[in-house]
Amino acid sequence: MINNTLGSYLINHFSSRLNRLARTRNDFQVTLCWLPGHADIHGNEEADKQAKRAAEGCHNSSPLELLPGYLRHGTLPLSVSVLKEAHCKTTQACWESAWCKSPRFNRINHIDPKILQHSFIKLMESFPKRLTSLYIALCSHHIPLCKHLHRIGKEVTPHCPHCPGTEETVPHFLLDCPHYCHERHVLTQTLGCNASSMSFLLSDPSATLHLVHYINATGRLRTALGEVPLPHKPPD
Numbered sequence: 001m002i003n004n005t006l007g008s009y010l011i012n013h014f015s016s017r018l019n020r021l022a023r024t025r026n027d028f029q030v031t032l033c034w035l036p037g038h039a040d041i042h043g044n045e046e047a048d049k050q051a052k053r054a055a056e057g058c059h060n061s062s063p064l065e066l067l068p069g070y071l072r073h074g075t076l077p078l079s080v081s082v083l084k085e086a087h088c089k090t091t092q093a094c095w096e097s098a099w100c101k102s103p104r105f106n107r108i109n110h111i112d113p114k115i116l117q118h119s120f121i122k123l124m125e126s127f128p129k130r131l132t133s134l135y136i137a138l139c140s141h142h143i144p145l146c147k148h149l150h151r152i153g154k155e156v157t158p159h160c161p162h163c164p165g166t167e168e169t170v171p172h173f174l175l176d177c178p179h180y181c182h183e184r185h186v187l188t189q190t191l192g193c194n195a196s197s198m199s200f201l202l203s204d205p206s207a208t209l210h211l212v213h214y215i216n217a218t219g220r221l222r223t224a225l226g227e228v229p230l231p232h233k234p235p236d
Contacts, residue, residue, distance in 0.1 A: 112203040126231040141170050144224040183217040
């Protein structure tokens with residue numbers, strides 16, 4: 001009974017000791033039982049408690065002379081699963097720190113504060129590619145509306161074609177432009193006051209279908225994006 005995984009060295013030592021005893025005693029028998037964790041089994045609960053105490057630091061460890069011989073010398077092997085967990089935590093912390101310093105942090109965090117918890121990826125799981133591209137464009141404001149097109153030199157003015165003196169931004173297109181008041185009324189009838197929330201429209205799954213209908217009904221992005229498809233239906 002040899003386990004080759006790195007975290008099972010104690011089981012291997014225990015198995016080796018049992019084999020030695022079995023070779024020297026003809027009547028030697030051992031029964032191993034699996035015990036479920038967190039089942040109020042006193043011995044198991046006490047072992048968990050002592051293991052947690054020892055993990056808090058050397059000051060809670062047993063005296064060296066009380067440890068089995070194979071635990072008294074050298075460094076214990078490292079657990080692969082623990083190393084992976086520590087690496088993931090370090091990477092996540094570095095990512096969060098870098099993201100908070102990004103010039104795009106305030107804009108995206110205002111829309112979706114849970115983006116580092118993969119909320120955006122979960123939202124996009126059932127999206128066709130064109131719909132995913134649309135959402136990324138709406139969140140980043142890199143979308144074929146006059147404000148962005150003017151910034152990259154593709155439009156003479158940043159102003160809305162229907163609202164002189166007002167820049168055509170994503171919030172203006174979705175929330176304010178009077179030219180689309182009928183389409184926005186339909187959206188409001190469905191979503192209520194949430195129809196005036198950029199965060200809700202761009203991060204809540206229940207808004208997706210109605211937002212796509214609104215954008216298609218306005219026709220404003222049809223030249224660049226065509227008819228935006230709806231999310232895929234989940235399989236039955």
